[in-house]
Amino acid sequence: MSASSTPGNPSLTGGAGATFAGSIHEWVTTVDHKRLGLLYIGSGLLFFLIGGVEAALMRAQLAMPGNELLEPQEFNRLFTMHGTTMVFLVGMPIITGFGNYLIPLMIGARDMAFPRLNAWGFWMFLFGGLVLYMSYFASMGLYGAGTAPDVGWFAYAPLSGRAFSRGNATDYWVLGIMISGFGSISGAVNMIATTITMRCRGMTMGRLPLFVWMMLVVSFLILLALPVLTAAQVMLLFDRFLGAHFFDTQAGGDAVLWQHFFWFFGHPEVYILMIPGFAYASEIIPVFSRKVIFGYSFMVAATIAIGLVAVGVWAHHMFTVGMGRGLNIWFAVITMVVGIPTGIKLFNWIATMYGGKIQMKTPMLFCIGFLGQFLVAGLSGILLSGAPLNWQLSDSYFVVAHFHFVLIGGLLFTIFAALYYWFPKVTGLMLSEKLGRWHFWLFFVGFHVTFTTMHVQGILGMPRRIYTYPGDRGWAIWNFISSAGVVFQMAGVLCFLAAVVLAFKRPRRAGPDPWNAWTLEWSTSSPPPAYNFLTLPEVRSRRPLWDLKHPHDPDWEHE
Amino acid sequence: MLGAAGLAAAETAVRTPAFFEPVAEPAGMILDYGSLLVATCLGIFIVVMGLLIFTIIRFRASSADDGLEPPQVYGSDQLELAWTIVPVLLVVVLGLVTAGRIVAIQRDTAPEGSLSVRVVGHQWWWELEYPGYGFTTANELHLPVDRTAFLELESQDVIHSFWLPQLSGKTDLIPNRRNVLWIEPKETGMVVGQCAEYCGTQHAHMLLRVFVHEPDEFERWAQEQQRQARTAPGVEEGRALFARTACVNCHTVRGVSEIGRFGPDLTHLMSRTTLAAGAATNDRANLVDWITDPNHIKPGARMPAMKLSEREIGLVAGYLASLD
Numbered sequence: 001m002s003a004s005s006t007p008g009n010p011s012l013t014g015g016a017g018a019t020f021a022g023s024i025h026e027w028v029t030t031v032d033h034k035r036l037g038l039l040y041i042g043s044g045l046l047f048f049l050i051g052g053v054e055a056a057l058m059r060a061q062l063a064m065p066g067n068e069l070l071e072p073q074e075f076n077r078l079f080t081m082h083g084t085t086m087v088f089l090v091g092m093p094i095i096t097g098f099g100n101y102l103i104p105l106m107i108g109a110r111d112m113a114f115p116r117l118n119a120w121g122f123w124m125f126l127f128g129g130l131v132l133y134m135s136y137f138a139s140m141g142l143y144g145a146g147t148a149p150d151v152g153w154f155a156y157a158p159l160s161g162r163a164f165s166r167g168n169a170t171d172y173w174v175l176g177i178m179i180s181g182f183g184s185i186s187g188a189v190n191m192i193a194t195t196i197t198m199r200c201r202g203m204t205m206g207r208l209p210l211f212v213w214m215m216l217v218v219s220f221l222i223l224l225a226l227p228v229l230t231a232a233q234v235m236l237l238f239d240r241f242l243g244a245h246f247f248d249t250q251a252g253g254d255a256v257l258w259q260h261f262f263w264f265f266g267h268p269e270v271y272i273l274m275i276p277g278f279a280y281a282s283e284i285i286p287v288f289s290r291k292v293i294f295g296y297s298f299m300v301a302a303t304i305a306i307g308l309v310a311v312g313v314w315a316h317h318m319f320t321v322g323m324g325r326g327l328n329i330w331f332a333v334i335t336m337v338v339g340i341p342t343g344i345k346l347f348n349w350i351a352t353m354y355g356g357k358i359q360m361k362t363p364m365l366f367c368i369g370f371l372g373q374f375l376v377a378g379l380s381g382i383l384l385s386g387a388p389l390n391w392q393l394s395d396s397y398f399v400v401a402h403f404h405f406v407l408i409g410g411l412l413f414t415i416f417a418a419l420y421y422w423f424p425k426v427t428g429l430m431l432s433e434k435l436g437r438w439h440f441w442l443f444f445v446g447f448h449v450t451f452t453t454m455h456v457q458g459i460l461g462m463p464r465r466i467y468t469y470p471g472d473r474g475w476a477i478w479n480f481i482s483s484a485g486v487v488f489q490m491a492g493v494l495c496f497l498a499a500v501v502l503a504f505k506r507p508r509r510a511g512p513d514p515w516n517a518w519t520l521e522w523s524t525s526s527p528p529p530a531y532n533f534l535t536l537p538e539v540r541s542r543r544p545l546w547d548l549k550h551p552h553d554p555d556w557e558h559e
Numbered sequence: 560m561l562g563a564a565g566l567a568a569a570e571t572a573v574r575t576p577a578f579f580e581p582v583a584e585p586a587g588m589i590l591d592y593g594s595l596l597v598a599t600c601l602g603i604f605i606v607v608m609g610l611l612i613f614t615i616i617r618f619r620a621s622s623a624d625d626g627l628e629p630p631q632v633y634g635s636d637q638l639e640l641a642w643t644i645v646p647v648l649l650v651v652v653l654g655l656v657t658a659g660r661i662v663a664i665q666r667d668t669a670p671e672g673s674l675s676v677r678v679v680g681h682q683w684w685w686e687l688e689y690p691g692y693g694f695t696t697a698n699e700l701h702l703p704v705d706r707t708a709f710l711e712l713e714s715q716d717v718i719h720s721f722w723l724p725q726l727s728g729k730t731d732l733i734p735n736r737r738n739v740l741w742i743e744p745k746e747t748g749m750v751v752g753q754c755a756e757y758c759g760t761q762h763a764h765m766l767l768r769v770f771v772h773e774p775d776e777f778e779r780w781a782q783e784q785q786r787q788a789r790t791a792p793g794v795e796e797g798r799a800l801f802a803r804t805a806c807v808n809c810h811t812v813r814g815v816s817e818i819g820r821f822g823p824d825l826t827h828l829m830s831r832t833t834l835a836a837g838a839a840t841n842d843r844a845n846l847v848d849w850i851t852d853p854n855h856i857k858p859g860a861r862m863p864a865m866k867l868s869e870r871e872i873g874l875v876a877g878y879l880a881s882l883d
Contacts, residue, residue: 254735351635379600391729
């Protein structure tokens, strides 16, 4: 299949002299991996703004005890939609988008292995997301009961069953996620096939950029985990519409079975979201430290190890359901084991920086924030893995703090790093360093004011997902601080949006290689042409551009 | 080890339900274990964060940079081995300690001489049955000090979670399952907690209070709870109204009607400090408000507004307020 079905200028604005309608048509019908990557990332960022507004509303409600800003049902819908949105409609498309855009460029290919499947996957994701948000308008349906789903993003049975979730809101949740899941699965198939079969000459598996290695592991995890969720959702639909009793406890069904299915997907999902963050950091930290990644093969091995262990730890989300001692011990210990390969990665990143010349550009600032915050996230994860302590901390705000440290402090910070790092490649334009710094510092401060504080509420006994709390529990001041942090985070995001607008208003040309980097995507023009490379490159090491720039001391003499 | 802060003399003063101030086992055992875990993680944090900060400061590119690339170091097997083996050892030690604590805390069967309580979760309140004494109450658990209480946890509808941070960790109440939990209170006084698993609209108002008494005081309370509801002089009309409206379909008042199981047992309603699982204090004014429209106090509550007249509401509230 042809790599590029759209002739002419492949830049952001479409072909020269294209009309607006023509440009829309080009974007909608595109099978180009770069455009699809941008569509993924762009729609992910739009959903990110929606999910952010949902979070801000919840923090406004919780800023004071006994607040009556939101009705309980409205609050319950908000946390359900916020969680579902951020995981399935923000995290998933953005990591898939970066994978789509960068994998072919990094391995010296002209497109993904299956361009049409790629387009299909994106539109499945987008329509899945729209189906979910349709619920706000449509799920009143014939019942007049409920609008958006309000069962929480993990939709525990039997609360999600017919008896306790009347109306169609929960069905919108099931169908929206299921449809976007088909997109993710097809994307994973595509990334695996591309990485295995489309590498340029000389690009052995041992020379793959770490980004590509990590996305390969992520893709296998998606293939393993997402179908389990899809299957469980089909079973839930059977329960809800066909009178099946998989999870229907009133007819002898099993509520814990859903939890096993959900978390068998849900825990690998955490790594599906987090390993791409590692992938961005593994590309960015070496470039801004001016040093080769430390311990390449150990990084690859650690990633594979994380992927393998990730599928064996799911029930650490279930220490409170009353499993036997044996299971509790297994899941506690195996969860602690995850800390070993994760620690190896952290040490390797620090060792990469050690002895380098660290340039504090915006992408590097976000990566350094990531390193510190991910350390905290990992350690609070160790605390949660100790089952007896988990009996206290589970389902409290401590857990909320922990997974926001993972997904914001870890993933989102690296996504921002990646956006600043690859924006010049994608658009040919530089983002403002000054606004980037403002973005980083505002977001960094806001993040810690909100989420470092949240550990405290949890330790003080505040459960998650409550729409209000009495004033005499000693939680009020901490909640107020948590809510105040939102203002800084929003200001930070506004700086990012301003930087993007400014980049187009007052363009500063980036050139093909603004960061003096080493991987193949920087060898082609910015933005890359539709066919990516005029002639397919041939590589002899992990850093082909280093070899070009240092012919007297090429990498292949050291690997 | 139990926290030094004892329970205040003022029995109903609410204190922050912080698990680092335990007043019972196994909360004390969990705190000891947690402290060890926190100390270990804090140690790791200081070492790694120190390394990170040192690296950032020491190796920041200077403004007078010569533009040359720094020496390229591709890796070191010795270092990799070191930062693999040390964490492995840590995990082995922590894993063994964790396994030991799990075995020590988790019990399947009631110990000899323990007090048996059956806890049933409802949307959104707690049914508390004392099988040994033959009565049922709601939302406020009374326990004797220094005696193990063995709780059976079940649910009538969806999953709930029983959490009193100062007494023990949380355990879920799951329909079709029976979970167990033991508590051995070490101090008298009141502690608070609440449902910790999202269970629908009013998950936030599924609060729980526990009163720990001296043994003789507990026996007195239990005997009071065992007797049938009394009819105080002057409330006969309210009692009759209560008995012939739909109230009794859901609520039991022993001595009046014992068919209602869907709502809390009201036999000794006024012995409790709160209404609607902690959503309001239990007094006459709130009772009137609650009967008039439960949604006013607790939006989404399962109890319907019965559309009684103002006079009827006054009579029913007057009767309920006499159920001490």
